[in-house]
Amino acid sequence: MAKVHPNVVVPESPAGAVVEEEQQQPTVLTVWRKSLLFNCDGFTVFDSTGGLAFRVDRYGSSSRSRRRAEDVVLMDAAGKPLLTVRRKIKLSLSLAEHWVLYEGDAGAAGAKPLLSVRRHHVGLHRRASDKTLAHITPLGSSSSSYAEAVAYVVDGSYGRRSCAVRDARGGASAAEVQRKESVGDDVFRLVVADHRMGAALSMGVVIALDQMFGGASPRTSLLPRSWTA
Numbered sequence: 001m002a003k004v005h006p007n008v009v010v011p012e013s014p015a016g017a018v019v020e021e022e023q024q025q026p027t028v029l030t031v032w033r034k035s036l037l038f039n040c041d042g043f044t045v046f047d048s049t050g051g052l053a054f055r056v057d058r059y060g061s062s063s064r065s066r067r068r069a070e071d072v073v074l075m076d077a078a079g080k081p082l083l084t085v086r087r088k089i090k091l092s093l094s095l096a097e098h099w100v101l102y103e104g105d106a107g108a109a110g111a112k113p114l115l116s117v118r119r120h121h122v123g124l125h126r127r128a129s130d131k132t133l134a135h136i137t138p139l140g141s142s143s144s145s146y147a148e149a150v151a152y153v154v155d156g157s158y159g160r161r162s163c164a165v166r167d168a169r170g171g172a173s174a175a176e177v178q179r180k181e182s183v184g185d186d187v188f189r190l191v192v193a194d195h196r197m198g199a200a201l202s203m204g205v206v207i208a209l210d211q212m213f214g215g216a217s218p219r220t221s222l223l224p225r226s227w228t229a
Helices: 065-069 198-213
Strands: 027-032 038-045 052-059 071-074 080-090 097-101 113-119 130-140 152-157 162-167 171-179 185-190
Touching: 027 097, 038 198, 052 198, 071 198, 080 198, 097 198, 113 198, 130 198, 152 198, 171 198, 185 198
Parallel strands: none
Antiparallel strands: 027 038, 027 185, 038 052, 052 071, 071 080, 080 097, 097 113, 113 130, 130 152, 152 162, 162 171, 171 185
């Protein structure tokens, strides 16, 4: 871990694991598409000071079919579940893939659904841009129209680590996935500008995008001695 980031410390209390979000400045995270635990797939997310912000640790097979079928739990640095990203399978005419973000552990009683992330399908969204990847809808909306309920759209290319979550009406960027220079595809930046969405929900959207467009599991590679966000 010292070679990955010299400031990584897992706090004893979950209270110390919360990522503090400056209202005036975007929150900048460094995302590594790999778990720090042996024989696990997942993500390790660092804040701008090098502290461990979030983690995803997934035991078992790393095949794409298994990754897409299971829940993915986003935890804080101490291992407390913050969000669950769950694929929803429906027998319908819609070809769009659909993931739901739940608050905390989705397996717990009364888990609250927060957002729906639906892969873009041309037949369902004819007015969307050619670069549109997904549509994000707040759940529990009073709107009777799906088009009216869409809060954000995701455009760009997740595979190239260059995409943005934008307000569906105004176009302002809420969060962006950006490449990090000379690092490769398994390490990238997540810049969160809209704190109404927040760092945890933005990372949940990244997990859903990775389920849709991530391809094979990340490769084991030589890592730089230090990363800065």
